[in-house]
Amino acid sequence: MENQENMVVERRSAVIPQSWIFWAAIGAGISYMIPVLLEVSGALYVTVWKGLGVGLLAFWAARNASGRNGWLFAAVLAFGALGDVVLETDLVTGGIAFAIGHMLAIYFYLNNGRASLSASQKLLAVAVVLVAPLIAWALPYDRSLVWQPTLYTLFVAAMAAAAWISRFPRYRTGLGAMLFVVSDLFIFSRFGPLEVSFLPTLFVWPLYFGGQALIAWGVVDTLTAETGQRENY
Numbered sequence: 001m002e003n004q005e006n007m008v009v010e011r012r013s014a015v016i017p018q019s020w021i022f023w024a025a026i027g028a029g030i031s032y033m034i035p036v037l038l039e040v041s042g043a044l045y046v047t048v049w050k051g052l053g054v055g056l057l058a059f060w061a062a063r064n065a066s067g068r069n070g071w072l073f074a075a076v077l078a079f080g081a082l083g084d085v086v087l088e089t090d091l092v093t094g095g096i097a098f099a100i101g102h103m104l105a106i107y108f109y110l111n112n113g114r115a116s117l118s119a120s121q122k123l124l125a126v127a128v129v130l131v132a133p134l135i136a137w138a139l140p141y142d143r144s145l146v147w148q149p150t151l152y153t154l155f156v157a158a159m160a161a162a163a164w165i166s167r168f169p170r171y172r173t174g175l176g177a178m179l180f181v182v183s184d185l186f187i188f189s190r191f192g193p194l195e196v197s198f199l200p201t202l203f204v205w206p207l208y209f210g211g212q213a214l215i216a217w218g219v220v221d222t223l224t225a226e227t228g229q230r231e232n233y
Helices: 001-017 021-032 033-038 043-064 069-085 089-109 119-138 147-164 172-192 199-226
Strands: none
Touching: 021 033, 021 043, 021 199, 033 043, 033 199, 043 069, 043 199, 069 089, 069 199, 089 147, 119 147, 119 172, 147 172, 172 199
């Protein structure tokens, strides 16, 4: 009898829609613009709030994971959420968390490559890897600061290029990864031409979180469709 009850619980759990987690993540990510625009940082509740958006996306991906690909992608998002939180207190460690996430993502996307690519698609992927780090290198006025943003941008650009040539939807996952690159370039612009501008404050988070949400939507939707578990959003 107990085994039968456990089986019923498992069946119920299996059919509970998980899309509410995705929309909770969207709500958390959008609402985080409140402390961003008010320029409030450092408080514990703000740090938790910041990590909640991508953290929930990682949880959503894990809840929908049914194989190695699903769990690997959930780990990619988890390192992103960790980076969001740790950056509030330690830029170097936060950057390392993101870099690990990018390396996992590159491995993930390259192992899920598109069957065939046009010349323009290949060209864009190569251009991102070459041009984005060059822009990051050119941005800081203090030339002693150029190598950290350049090296980091190389990681995120390689991730975006790999996402663009992967089998996942280009105008969700691929576009989201490109938005991620632009967001980071806005961050590094604070060391140079946009040092006193409000534009980075206005654009960094929406581009970053919007990119992460698009990436997650494209990947999770594709993987769940392949296992016959696609949800309605």
